[in-house]
Amino acid sequence: MPSAPAPVTDPENPKIQRWDDIGLLLIHDFITEDEEAAMIAAFHAVDPRLDGKRRISQHFGYHFDYTTFGASETSFTPVPSYITDFLPRLPVQDYLPDQFTAQYYPPGAGIPPHVDTHSMFGEALYSLSYGSAVPMVFRISDANDARKMRLPRRSLQSSVSESKTEGASGTNPESAATAPDSQTMMTVKSKPEEPSPENPSWELVLPPRSLLLMTGPARYGYTHGIKSRKTDIINGEMVHRQGRYSITMRTIRRGDEIGCNCAFPGVCDARIRQEQSRPAAAERMDPQK
Numbered sequence: 690m691p692s693a694p695a696p697v698t699d700p701e702n703p704k705i706q707r708w709d710d711i712g713l714l715l716i717h718d719f720i721t722e723d724e725e726a727a728m729i730a731a732f733h734a735v736d737p738r739l740d741g742k743r744r745i746s747q748h749f750g751y752h753f754d755y756t757t758f759g760a761s762e763t764s765f766t767p768v769p770s771y772i773t774d775f776l777p778r779l780p781v782q783d784y785l786p787d788q789f790t791a792q793y794y795p796p797g798a799g800i801p802p803h804v805d806t807h808s809m810f811g812e813a814l815y816s817l818s819y820g821s822a823v824p825m826v827f828r829i830s831d832a833n834d835a836r837k838m839r840l841p842r843r844s845l846q847s848s849v850s851e852s853k854t855e856g857a858s859g860t861n862p863e864s865a866a867t868a869p870d871s872q873t874m875m876t877v878k879s880k881p882e883e884p885s886p887e888n889p890s891w892e893l894v895l896p897p898r899s900l901l902l903m904t905g906p907a908r909y910g911y912t913h914g915i916k917s918r919k920t921d922i923i924n925g926e927m928v929h930r931q932g933r934y935s936i937t938m939r940t941i942r943r944g945d946e947i948g949c950n951c952a953f954p955g956v957c958d959a960r961i962r963q964e965q966s967r968p969a970a971a972e973r974m975d976p977q978k
Contacts, residue, residue, distance in 0.1 A: 693893040712905025719900035725819045749789040759809035760941040781813045786938035794932040800932035807949035808959040814903040821931040824892040835955030910953035920929030
């Protein structure tokens with residue numbers, strides 16, 4: 690698979706790489722090794738269960754709602770200091786995240802390719818990676834993605850409701866086992882993604898302690914995911930995957946803030962709702978009915 694297009698390195702900080710044409714930014718060593726160790730220890734202090742088979746998620750702030758693909762109105766866990774301490778270092782300071790999903794991925798675990806919900810959260814979407822490096826796959830969305838977005842919508846919760854599996858800590862291994870890293874309106878695929886001849890995929894390696902920021906096309910129009918496999922080719926060498934952690938960070942939209950007017954209507958949940966509401970509205974107005 691092709692590697693990522695060549696980035697522009699920030700002249701003032703060589704640890705920052707930019708892909709300005711698609712709104713992607715990667716900051717190497719965003720957290721220190723000491724911060725990384727403390728975050729891993731804090732994760733396992735809340736939930737020590739690691740069987741090597743399941744993903745485990747912990748929610749902070751208002752919990753991610755796996756049925757609405759937005760944020761819960763009621764379920765709330767205070768944000769720990771190991772997260773609030775680095776918020777002043779985030780590249781976007783006009784608004785800060787207030788919904789956080791921490792995840793543990795056992796070696797070999799992947800994330801289905803997806804586009805995150807547009808309307809329920811702000812533009813800036815962060816993913817902080819730590820514990821192990823992993824390549825993330827990007828591809829601009831196409832007609833096939835738009836078709837899948839219009840399939841009957843289902844919860845990412847499967848048959849288990851979040852309210853029954855989450856404790857006060859916000860830990861939810863059951864839903865995390867099936868949900869994408871930065872949860873989405875797309876249904877989870879049961880088969881590997883078919884290559885797109887129109888829009889080829891490319892991989893971007895996310896090193897340990899790195900911060901990825903998606904805005905613009907990368908946020909609204911590209912699918913992103915991680916292939917399920919035990920090894921990766923990184924810098925020309927085969928590397929065995931280790932346990933990986935991530936924190937997905939979003940800014941919640943409420944009330945009149947909910948909506949989207951992006952340039953990617955094919956994979957925009959707000960546009961899809963508008964499309965699906967038109968036939969129902971026309972039927973209500975039809976005097977023959």
